[in-house]
Amino acid sequence: MIAAPDRTPLTRDFFDRPVLEVAPDLLGRLLVCTTPDGPIELRLTEVEAYDGPNDPGSHAYRGRTARNAVMFGPPGHVYVYFTYGMWHCMNLVCGPEDTASGVLLRAGEITEGAELARKRRLSARHDKELAKGPARLATALGVDRSFDGTDACAPEGSSVTLLRGTPVPSDQVLNGPRTGVAGDGGVHPWRFWITNDPTVSPYRAHTPRRRRT
Numbered sequence: 053m054i055a056a057p058d059r060t061p062l063t064r065d066f067f068d069r070p071v072l073e074v075a076p077d078l079l080g081r082l083l084v085c086t087t088p089d090g091p092i093e094l095r096l097t098e099v100e101a102y103d104g105p106n107d108p109g110s111h112a113y114r115g116r117t118a119r120n121a122v123m124f125g126p127p128g129h130v131y132v133y134f135t136y137g138m139w140h141c142m143n144l145v146c147g148p149e150d151t152a153s154g155v156l157l158r159a160g161e162i163t164e165g166a167e168l169a170r171k172r173r174l175s176a177r178h179d180k181e182l183a184k185g186p187a188r189l190a191t192a193l194g195v196d197r198s199f200d201g202t203d204a205c206a207p208e209g210s211s212v213t214l215l216r217g218t219p220v221p222s223d224q225v226l227n228g229p230r231t232g233v234a235g236d237g238g239v240h241p242w243r244f245w246i247t248n249d250p251t252v253s254p255y256r257a258h259t260p261r262r263r264r265t
Contacts, residue, residue, distance in 0.1 A: 057082060057095075058216035064205040066214075067127035067146040071153035074146040075101035076225050076244040078155060082163065082215040085193040092165030092193050094183055095217060096157060098245040098252045100230045102143075104152035109230060109237020112152035123152040128205035130212050132190070132197050139187035142195050144204065144214075158186045158231070158243070161251045169193075185253040220246055231256050 062081065067074060076099075083094045102110040104123065111120045111133065122131045123145055131143040131154050147153040160183045162169050169182045169192040176182050183189040190196075204212040230243045231253065238257075245252045 055218070057218045060216045062128075062205070062214040062216060064126070064128045067144065067205070068148060069146060071101045071103050071146050071155060072242065074144075075099050075155045075242065076222075076227070077219065078144070078157075078214075079225060079244060079246050080218045080220040082217040083157070083160065083193075084213045084215065085195060086211045087194040089194060090165060090168055092169055093163045094160035094189070094193065095163050096160045097249045098159035098243070100156040100158055101240075101242040101244070102154050102156065103242075104147075104154075107153075107237055107240065108235055109233040109240065110152070110154075112154075113237075116152070120152070122201045123154050124150055125201075126203075128203060130199050130202040130204055132195060132200040134197060135187075140190040140196050141186040142190045142193070142199070156186055157189055159184050159245070159251050159253045160189055161249070162192065180250045184251050228255065229257075 078096050078099050081096050085092050104110050104112040107113060112123045116124050122129055126149050127146045129145045131145055132140055134140055142157045143154040145154045162182050166179055173182050173192050183192045202212045203210055204214050224247045225244055226247050227241050227244045229241055
């Protein structure tokens with residue numbers, strides 16, 4: 053018999069570690085996101101690590117700005133950015149304060165609240181596509197810039213909570229180049245995903261895109 057996922061919330065100590073330890077350890081964890089429309093629960097299946105000042109692919113590589121300020125704060129907070137004038141993407145800050153490292157949540161399986169996710173993701177052909185990719189994940193969860201700075205480790209009342217779930221054994225975790233990252237930051241094999249999981253997004257190399265006007 054398969055054991056039920058552990059619904060104990062993750063503590064701040066979980067996130068207060070090097071980003072390359074936290075990222076693969078997030079796979080199989082449960083993310084609960086609550087908006088006025090209701091809660092949605094998602095099992096994380098794909099993530100990407102970004103190592104702040106040591107990583108040309110990171111938003112924090114060139115230092116603190118108004119946009120990335122949350123990344124320099126305490127671990128366990130949510131960093132949300134808006135990209136291409138269209139999409140939001142959701143990250144979790146990790147490592148000691150001022151290190152500015154974080155994990156991009158790339159994909160997951162909706163385990164509760166699929167009906168609400170379907171209403172937000174009308175273009176999804178089936179439920180495996182509801183959160184298949186970082187913009188789709190944020191859209192399905194109803195995440196926008198108002199979530200930026202949310203404390204996912206707050207003792208109660210937070211709109212975002214991470215539960216222990218069912219950690220994935222290391223032999224079921226793959227890693228490779230990050231999707232769509234250009235330049236020197238594109239060579240790092242810091243994307244982690246669960247082997248053969250149908251919700252994992254396909255790898256795409258970086259291609260220049262025009263910002264929508």
